[in-house]
Amino acid sequence: MHDQTFRLPPLNALRTFWAVMRKGSFRSAADDLLVTPQAVSQQIKLLEDILDVPLFERKGRVIEPTEQAIVLSHFIDAGFEEFREGIKRVTKATYRNRININVSPYFATRYLMQRLERLRDRLPGVDLRMTTMVETPEFARDEVDVSIQWGFGGWKEYDTARLVHDPKILCCTPEIAENLSAPQDLVKQTLLHPVLSRDLWARVLRHLNVERPDEAGVIEFHDAATxxxxxxxGLGVGLISRIDALADIRDGGLVAPFGTDALETMHEQDVPGFFLIVPRAHKRVKTIASFCDWITSEDWDSIPDAR
Structure with a gap:
């Protein structure tokens, strides 16, 4: 058995590959890198030759990453995080007292805002910068340290922790409820979807033992408030967060045609929640690590009217 010298690909080729994976096309990556699509193609070809593996399947003008490319992208993303962290350390940026957090608008208004004073007691003098967005940010581009987002988990490239479940109640106006005598009647109604989880209704209907036809009416919304x-x-039947649903039912604006507990026995993996999402390298910064310790130690289920 003879030794084979490992050839490390040029950093520019790895950076180009990373841009293609993030942008989804050579042209978009070229625009991001301020080079031509031909230059991007050359760098990808160089990387494929060095690694001796195909990274993209080219189907006309569309490219699809291979399994090898998907695996490699996770490690390169982690590597660039390490580079950024190293630069922060040598420039003393690690010791800053500022935390840039990006939070789901719903979590910010319903949960976080009323507890910020407790954070300041825990981290006196912290400079907290908060933005709200319903999508997971690109941490480096958006200069975000930590994010809190809605979903079912699955951010495998980051450290994640579920902070609180977000159970739903199936709701509609009293007028629509008159046409809902059994769960199967839902297939005749317009179902209101959150864009972030197009399969949420599929999980709910499966729990209710309802087969959904492909032609069922759907309207999608960008955020929970809308x-x-x-x-x-009265545009359709919605899946409303329990906190809001109970308030709207008390006020008479909505009803739960199958009861407020119809979805309580859903499997835990089918119940969405709010998750803390942090690039691993970011937790090496003391202030960020302290913020993560605080937010995961809080009992978010104890928010008033949460049940």
Whole structure:
């Protein structure tokens, strides 16, 4: 058996590959890198030759990453995080007292805002910069340290922790409820979807033992607040967060045609929640690590009217 010298690919080729994986096309990556698509193609070809593996399947103008490319992208993403962290350390940026957090608008208004004073007690003098967005940010590009987002988990490239479940109640106006005598009647109604989880209704209907036809009516909404307003306006049947649903039911604007507990026995993996999402390298910064310790130690289920 003879030794084979490992040839490390040029950093520019790895950077180009990373851009293609993030942008989904050579042209978009070229725009991001301020080079031509031909230059991107040359760098990808160089990387494929060095690694001796195909990274993309080219189907006309569309490219699809191979399994090898998907695996490699996770390690390169982690590597660039390490580079950024190293630069922060040598420039003393590690010791800053600022935390840039990006939070789901719903979690910010319903959970986080009323507890910020507790954070300041835990981290006196911290400079907290908060933005709200319903999608997971690109941490480096958006200069975000930590994010709190809605979903079912699955951010495998980051450290994640579920902070609180977000159980739903199936709701509609009293007028629509008159046409819902059994769960199977839902297939005749317009179902209001959150864009972030197009399979949420599929999980709910499966739990209710309802087969959904492909032609079922659907309207999608970008955020929970808009979907709630649409449900109150009678546009269709919505899946409303328990906190809001109970309030709207008390006020008479909505009803739960199958009861407020119809979805309580859903499998845990089918119940969405809010997750802390942190690039692993970011937790080496003391202030960020302290923030993560605080937010995961809080009992978010104890929020008033959460049940």
């Amino acid at each position: 979907m709630r307003r649409a449900t109150l306006s």
